[in-house]
Amino acid sequence: MIVVMKPGATKEQIQHVVDVVNDYGLKDHVIYGTDRTVIACLGDKRSVDKGAIENAPMVEKVVPILAPYKMASLEVKREKSIIEIGPERFPLGSNKVGIIAGPCAVESREQLMASARAVKKAGCIGLRGGAFKPRTSPYSFQGMGEEGLKLLAEAREETGLAVVTEVIGLEQVEVVAKYADVLQVGARNMQHYPLLEALGKVDKPVLLKRGMSARLDEFLLAAEYIISAGNGKVILCERGIRTFEEYVRNTLPLTAVAELNDKTHLPVIVDPSHGTGHAHLVPSMSTAAVAAGADGLIIECHPDPEHATSDGAQSITPASLDKLMKRLKRVAQAIDRDL
Numbered sequence: 001m002i003v004v005m006k007p008g009a010t011k012e013q014i015q016h017v018v019d020v021v022n023d024y025g026l027k028d029h030v031i032y033g034t035d036r037t038v039i040a041c042l043g044d045k046r047s048v049d050k051g052a053i054e055n056a057p058m059v060e061k062v063v064p065i066l067a068p069y070k071m072a073s074l075e076v077k078r079e080k081s082i083i084e085i086g087p088e089r090f091p092l093g094s095n096k097v098g099i100i101a102g103p104c105a106v107e108s109r110e111q112l113m114a115s116a117r118a119v120k121k122a123g124c125i126g127l128r129g130g131a132f133k134p135r136t137s138p139y140s141f142q143g144m145g146e147e148g149l150k151l152l153a154e155a156r157e158e159t160g161l162a163v164v165t166e167v168i169g170l171e172q173v174e175v176v177a178k179y180a181d182v183l184q185v186g187a188r189n190m191q192h193y194p195l196l197e198a199l200g201k202v203d204k205p206v207l208l209k210r211g212m213s214a215r216l217d218e219f220l221l222a223a224e225y226i227i228s229a230g231n232g233k234v235i236l237c238e239r240g241i242r243t244f245e246e247y248v249r250n251t252l253p254l255t256a257v258a259e260l261n262d263k264t265h266l267p268v269i270v271d272p273s274h275g276t277g278h279a280h281l282v283p284s285m286s287t288a289a290v291a292a293g294a295d296g297l298i299i300e301c302h303p304d305p306e307h308a309t310s311d312g313a314q315s316i317t318p319a320s321l322d323k324l325m326k327r328l329k330r331v332a333q334a335i336d337r338d339l
Contacts, residue, residue: 086162093267100126106148118318200229240275249277
């Protein structure tokens with residue numbers, strides 16, 4: 001359930017309600033909105049006297065939450081969550097659409113710095129790049145590890161771009177958080193619950209990718225694990241699902257963007273690279289995603305896709321990225337947004 005405070009409630013009055021909620025053995029999660037404050041109450045509510053809570057000073061009402069994902073739901077927070085990322089504190093989830101781009105994997109200093117400079121020049125707000133790579137084959141390139149993270153930090157120092165990189169195991173959370181601005185959870189780890197709970201204790205944004213066979217409610221419940229553990233800075237990423245089709249690597253269901261915007265206050269971005277698996281499809285799907293209401297995109301861009309160590313087939317070139325950004329700006333403006 002949620003406790004909705006009246007406009008103008010003081011910090012002392014809010015804390016009093018939190019204390020009452022805690023006295024009933026419930027866990028509180030306070031959400032400060034522009035107009036009013038909401039207190040989400042989590043736990044066994046069978047012994048709770050709702051009337052007693054409603055009688056507390058400046059409480060407007062106590063409302064049950066019907067969605068299984070409590071704190072990710074619009075029932076708890078009606079306004080969009082804005083998550084600031086990177087040195088320049090880009091407000092993802094605002095009226096501005098944010099584009100993150102870069103190579104699938106960090107391969108060398110030369111490759112990464114060339115990518116970062118191109119991404120910055122194109123007008124993107126973040127640099128993606130995997131230092132740790134969870135590959136289907138154990139014989140494929142697994143990433144540069146911490147050396148790759150250091151290169152990403154160096155690229156951020158020069159360009160001011162936010163660093164977005166994947167954490168693939170519990171033992172990597174601390175080291176990735178040391179270098180990255182946004183910690184990414186890949187599709188394979190969407191339901192790695194101990195990892196999600198560990199990321200809930202990190203004070204940095206988490207980019208959560210949808211599992212390739214996950215339903216939307218399972219996706220939102222995965223986000224709930226992170227939020228309920230204490231980190232509300234979750235960014236949802238639709239990256240395509242596995243279907244019977246073979247002309248694409250994954251099927252990119254852009255209806256999910258509109259549906260998620262109707263169910264959750266969390267920012268929603270799209271990965272058109274994994275969502276298609278083919279570079280020539282990335283511009284069209286990027287355009288469609290922005291038109292559908294995505295708050296951002298995460299795109300694979302490599303200075304030499306033909307020689308990329310991973311995902312070269314779905315990586316666009318810096319020249320293509322530059323052209324795409326101009327196109328996306330026009331689309332964003334057509335739907336009263338900016339880029």
